[in-house]
Amino acid sequence: MKALSSLQLIPFLWLRLSPATQAQFYAPDTEYHDCVQRVFVVEAARVLAWWMDRRGTNLAEVSYQVTTRGDQSTIWELRWLDAAGKPLKTATVSYAADMLKSGPEFYRSVFKQLWMSGWKNAPAMVPSETIDRFWRGAAKAGVSREQSLRAALDGLHKTATAPDQEWVPEMAGLLTHATLPSIADRVSLDSVLLARGAAWLAMAEQATSDQLDALWVPVLFQAGRERAAAQIWQKKFASKLAKATAQQAGWDIWMRKPKSREIFLFATDSTNLAMAMAMLAYDVKVNQTGRLLAELIGELVGSEMELPRLHNYGPLFASHTSISGGHILNGAWPFFNRAEWVQLLTQYSPSALDYRGYLEPLGAVTNTLSATARLDEDIDSSIAGLRECTPVLRLGPREGLGALIPTGVATARDLLNYGWEMTGLQMGRRYYFVRRRWSVPDRAEPIVKIVTGELEGLVPLFLSSKEANVANYRDSVSRLELLDGYFPGAETEGADDPQAAKLNQATLFVRRSWLRPGNVYAQVRWLSTLRAGSEVTALIEEVQQEGGALAASAALRYLDGLKRDRLRQIPRADDLKYALAETLPEPTELYVRSVYDRKFRGMDHFGRAQEMERLYWQNPDSGLEERVFENYLVSGSFQSAKRFYAQVRENLVDPVGFSNGMGKTAYILGFCLGDDALRKIALADSSSGSHTDMMMQIWDAAVSNQSKVLEESVKEIVHCHEKEKGVNSPGRRLLKFLPLVPALRDSKHPSRPEALRYFGKSEDWTVLRWIWIDKFKMPAEDAIIFLGGKENDLFRRVMISYLESNQAKTLEALNRFNSSRNLIDEKATLAAFLYSRFHPLSPPHAEPDLKPGDTTSVRKAVLAKVKSKRK
Numbered sequence: 089m090k091a092l093s094s095l096q097l098i099p100f101l102w103l104r105l106s107p108a109t110q111a112q113f114y115a116p117d118t119e120y121h122d123c124v125q126r127v128f129v130v131e132a133a134r135v136l137a138w139w140m141d142r143r144g145t146n147l148a149e150v151s152y153q154v155t156t157r158g159d160q161s162t163i164w165e166l167r168w169l170d171a172a173g174k175p176l177k178t179a180t181v182s183y184a185a186d187m188l189k190s191g192p193e194f195y196r197s198v199f200k201q202l203w204m205s206g207w208k209n210a211p212a213m214v215p216s217e218t219i220d221r222f223w224r225g226a227a228k229a230g231v232s233r234e235q236s237l238r239a240a241l242d243g244l245h246k247t248a249t250a251p252d253q254e255w256v257p258e259m260a261g262l263l264t265h266a267t268l269p270s271i272a273d274r275v276s277l278d279s280v281l282l283a284r285g286a287a288w289l290a291m292a293e294q295a296t297s298d299q300l301d302a303l304w305v306p307v308l309f310q311a312g313r314e315r316a317a318a319q320i321w322q323k324k325f326a327s328k329l330a331k332a333t334a335q336q337a338g339w340d341i342w343m344r345k346p347k348s349r350e351i352f353l354f355a356t357d358s359t360n361l362a363m364a365m366a367m368l369a370y371d372v373k374v375n376q377t378g379r380l381l382a383e384l385i386g387e388l389v390g391s392e393m394e395l396p397r398l399h400n401y402g403p404l405f406a407s408h409t410s411i412s413g414g415h416i417l418n419g420a421w422p423f424f425n426r427a428e429w430v431q432l433l434t435q436y437s438p439s440a441l442d443y444r445g446y447l448e449p450l451g452a453v454t455n456t457l458s459a460t461a462r463l464d465e466d467i468d469s470s471i472a473g474l475r476e477c478t479p480v481l482r483l484g485p486r487e488g489l490g491a492l493i494p495t496g497v498a499t500a501r502d503l504l505n506y507g508w509e510m511t512g513l514q515m516g517r518r519y520y521f522v523r524r525r526w527s528v529p530d531r532a533e534p535i536v537k538i539v540t541g542e543l544e545g546l547v548p549l550f551l552s553s554k555e556a557n558v559a560n561y562r563d564s565v566s567r568l569e570l571l572d573g574y575f576p577g578a579e580t581e582g583a584d585d586p587q588a589a590k591l592n593q594a595t596l597f598v599r600r601s602w603l604r605p606g607n608v609y610a611q612v613r614w615l616s617t618l619r620a621g622s623e624v625t626a627l628i629e630e631v632q633q634e635g636g637a638l639a640a641s642a643a644l645r646y647l648d649g650l651k652r653d654r655l656r657q658i659p660r661a662d663d664l665k666y667a668l669a670e671t672l673p674e675p676t677e678l679y680v681r682s683v684y685d686r687k688f689r690g691m692d693h694f695g696r697a698q699e700m701e702r703l704y705w706q707n708p709d710s711g712l713e714e715r716v717f718e719n720y721l722v723s724g725s726f727q728s729a730k731r732f733y734a735q736v737r738e739n740l741v742d743p744v745g746f747s748n749g750m751g752k753t754a755y756i757l758g759f760c761l762g763d764d765a766l767r768k769i770a771l772a773d774s775s776s777g778s779h780t781d782m783m784m785q786i787w788d789a790a791v792s793n794q795s796k797v798l799e800e801s802v803k804e805i806v807h808c809h810e811k812e813k814g815v816n817s818p819g820r821r822l823l824k825f826l827p828l829v830p831a832l833r834d835s836k837h838p839s840r841p842e843a844l845r846y847f848g849k850s851e852d853w854t855v856l857r858w859i860w861i862d863k864f865k866m867p868a869e870d871a872i873i874f875l876g877g878k879e880n881d882l883f884r885r886v887m888i889s890y891l892e893s894n895q896a897k898t899l900e901a902l903n904r905f906n907s908s909r910n911l912i913d914e915k916a917t918l919a920a921f922l923y924s925r926f927h928p929l930s931p932p933h934a935e936p937d938l939k940p941g942d943t944t945s946v947r948k949a950v951l952a953k954v955k956s957k958r959k
Contacts, residue, residue, distance in 0.1 A: 114492070115569055119156045119599040120188060122311040123279045123570075124286060128195065129154075129164045129181050130492065131283035132202055132290065137168055137494035139291070140207055142247070144441040146170060147177075149491045160185035166202070179205040189634065191316045192304040199290035213253045213295040221254060222292070222303050225261030226335040229268065231362045232400040233277065233506070234428040236266030238435060240497045247496070253295070260289035263497065264306040265335060268366035269400035271310070271638075273513060274606055276570040277498070277506040282310055284497065305339055312603030314636020318343045338363035345637070347674045348375045348709060349946045355388045356953045364388075365401055372408050373605075374637045376676045380709050380946060381405075382413025383741055387954045399425040403517035410742060414521040420469035422514035426477050429507045430454060433480065438500045441493040446504060449479040468531055470518040471538055474511075478542045484508020485545040485567060508543065509571060515539045516549030572606025591618050598627060605638040612646045621658040628664050637671060641678070644668040648681050662686075675703040677711045693723035694930060701732065701938045708739050708945040714750045718912035721753060722920045724929025729757060730766060731937060739945045740773055747774030747781040752914040755784050759791060759859065760921040767791070779809045786822075790859050799826055818852040832874070833864050840870075849876035855914055858887060868892060882908055886919040895926040 118126045130152050137147040153165040161184045168177040181201045187194050228243070229236040240262050247255050263285030270278035286307045293300050302324040309317035321343035329340045338360060341350050351371045355364035368388075372378045382405065386392055395417055402421025405413045417424075434454055438444050456476045488505030495502075515535055523532035536550045545564045547556045549571075558564075594614045601607045608631055615623045628647075631639045647655065647665050655661045662685065669682035680688070680700065688696050697719035704712040713736045720729035733754055740746050751774035758766030771788060774781045782805040789798035806819035813820075831843035847853065854875070861871040868891040875884045882905040889897035902923050906916065920929060 116154050120602045122603040124282050124311040128283045132287040135287040138496040210295040215296045215298040218257045221257040222261035223333050225258030226265045229265035234432045257292040271366040272369035272404040274572040275509045334360045352946045374641045378409035382409035396424040406517040406521040418469045422470040423472045443500045512546035512549040608639045608642040625659045640668045674707045693719045705943045721917050728935040743776035744778045747778045753917045756914040756917045844873040890922040
């Protein structure tokens with residue numbers, strides 16, 4: 089690694105911590121270690137110290153020094169200190185770079201080297217009993233970290249009387265499942281808890297004198313090593329488990345590359361929820377099932393009363409599901425998360441070595457919360473109780489740092505740091521949803537102002553460096569380094585930094601946060617921004633080999649979003665996209681976009697529609713229905729389009745999304761075919777109050793000659809969607825035009841010239857204008873004036889050439905119009921239909937029904953299973 093200038097070192101202050109000042113929040117200077125390996129050596133040392141000296145009378149702290157050699161081998165120097173800082177034990181742990189890819193062997197090797205420092209003998213354990221107790225501990229994990237930690241802390245209190253062979257494997261199973269919410273969003277606490285669980289597992293395994301490979305699967309998988317985890321599980325269990333606990337059954341599904349249906353059906357059993365929520369979060373990111381999860385979550389948990397306990401997944405609902413998903417509980421996820429975190433703190437008993445300064449402010453917080461904290465309709469629900477909690481939350485960034493004391497589960501500093509981080513994560517995602525996705529800035533502003541005003545260090549979870557404009561932004565980014573998705577990036581670069589220094593920063597970030605799926609997108613983006621194409625290629629290939637679908641889908645989303653010129657800067661980018669797409673468990677919209685150039689671009693529209701329909705029926709929740717429908721339309725296969733729409737209607741459960749896409753084209757198809765039933769169905773499926781829905785209502789009122797309905801519909805679109813758009817907004821201009829509509833109907837009307845020239849060349853309401861042209865059988869000359877004249881945009885050139893009865897020019901305009909854009913919408917549908925009146929868009933062809941007889945959507949299968957359970 090090349091030396092960095094002092095300027096580049098600023099955002100990486102954590103790199104220069106000395107062993108004497110190692111902190112409770114820490115990020116060892118390892119390279120190419122996954123998130124668990126990075127802290128395992130130290131956490132295993134802390135667990136061993138606690139196990140040896142549970143009262144903390146001798147071993148008071150663990151310190152370390154880590155060195156990465158030129159051959160990428162790693163050496164750790166560890167010291168166990170007494171209260172005066174005197175070393176009582178020391179150990180050296182070393183391993184070659186290849187050991188990082190060895191699965192359980194890494195943990196066994198490290199633990200064996202630590203064990204050689206001289207610890208009390210662990211009681212012998214029977215392998216079969218150890219396995220049973222591991223899974224018994226896993227079953228105690230709750231759906232949230234807080235629930236699991238309470239169970240673990242309760243278990244810790246019983247260790248004084250229970251034999252080690254009983255509670256040690258149970259603690260291993262519980263802690264390695266307590267971190268499952270990290271699949272949705274990883275926080276600092278997850279890595280250390282998982283490492284402590286791995287330490288207890290290593291101890292239990294060593295005491296059995298046997299290798300219990302399958303028990304390491306939860307550790308490896310959550311550490312980002314999906315491929316290794318799956319290989320171990322499938323080797324141990326060649327076929328599906330017949331009898332299993334909820335956790336075993338969940339892993340058995342997960343390790344066999346499941347489709348969304350298997351995961352969602354597994355989640356219908358309430359006893360599976362702690363395991364299933366992590367699996368659903370994974371599926372949302374890999375198979376793009378966020379909209380589906382938002383729709384079905386109430387059915388899966390059985391009652392809205394059960395939803396608050398899913399608060400650890402609140403950020404996922406805010407950022408990875410539908411708009412309706414973001415509105416679940418009216419955004420109160422942060423409120424419920426804070427409430428359970430406070431409850432956890434009140435039940436926690438700090439050891440003699442632990443930080444106790446939080447106890448007094450915690451008492452004040454609990455009294456204030458019980459008296460005042462309520463959900464209030466006048467403020468965003470996420471804010472409720474926040475100010476009341478700030479005396480304890482403020483301790484997180486400051487008191488989350490401290491000596492690395494022995495621990496078997498967690499320390500007070502762990503919990504304080506977690507509460508502060510989780511508050512930032514929850515509120516940051518809520519702010520993003522309200523401000524960006526819901527588009528209500530006035531409601532969003534208090535969220536960011538209150539959080540960043542009351543709590544230090546959380547600004548990067550809300551605002552970019554440019555937006556925030558604060559001097560300590562870099563320090564805040566560094567402090568949040570162990571959260572996935574929040575990274576230094578260009579935010580830490582000086583404008584005048586040389587390219588080599590910037591690239592050093594980017595590659596250092598990659599090496600420090602290796603195999604963290606939540607950071608893969610950021611890593612690839614940073615390298616790509618620096619034009620480091622070869623590094624991007626190497627990173628993606630290595631992540632694909634060591635990681636799995638979660639990391640692959642993150643890399644694929646980035647590549648998919650690049651424009652062609654940027655993609656060319658990455659060597660073999662097209663091959664990478666294709667290879668990554670083929671690793672996805674089932675067809676999705678992301679899959680089709682990624683393989684489009686190789687599999688679909690060379691087809692005619694009808695052939696493309698058929699191939700995409702076949703993929704759709706493999707996964708009816710894929711979101712491909714719009715592509716299929718529109719390709720049928722522009723191929724002139726109108727009967728296939730109608731047939732397919734009728735078959736997929738039961739899966740179209742998002743009226744906003746439908747109205748903005750397929751709804752418009754379906755309506756215009758109905759209009760073109762004179763199919764009143766199709767128009768009405770499209771209107772019904774689009775009913776949502778969206779801007780497009782209201783526009784379609786305006787179209788329909790014009791088609792139906794309902795002048796009063798038309799006027800009310802225009803007023804509604806102005807009121808709901810054009811309040812701040814000024815007097816010349818499209819809706820207001822249309823409202824002023826409505827008195828002139830009779831002049832369109834009557835060629836001798838005195839206001840006819842004014843009506844024909846009213847809109848001119850404006851692009852507003854071109855489809856509506858065509859509806860009136862067609863409805864009133866306007867002469868071609870008048871219609872052309874109404875459209876704005878012959879010199880016009882490509883869409884209206886199609887209409888004008890059609891009005892002039894010029895087939896050749898209509899075809900030329902249609903081809904130019906289609907090649908000028910990358911979407912098929914109501915305009916493309918209308919343009920294609922107009923040309924089809926001259927000549928069929930394609931020769932007569934068979935239009936077979938491609939729907940298999942046994943195809944059922946995940947939504948329908950889940951609802952059927954839930955209904956059967958309730959009988």
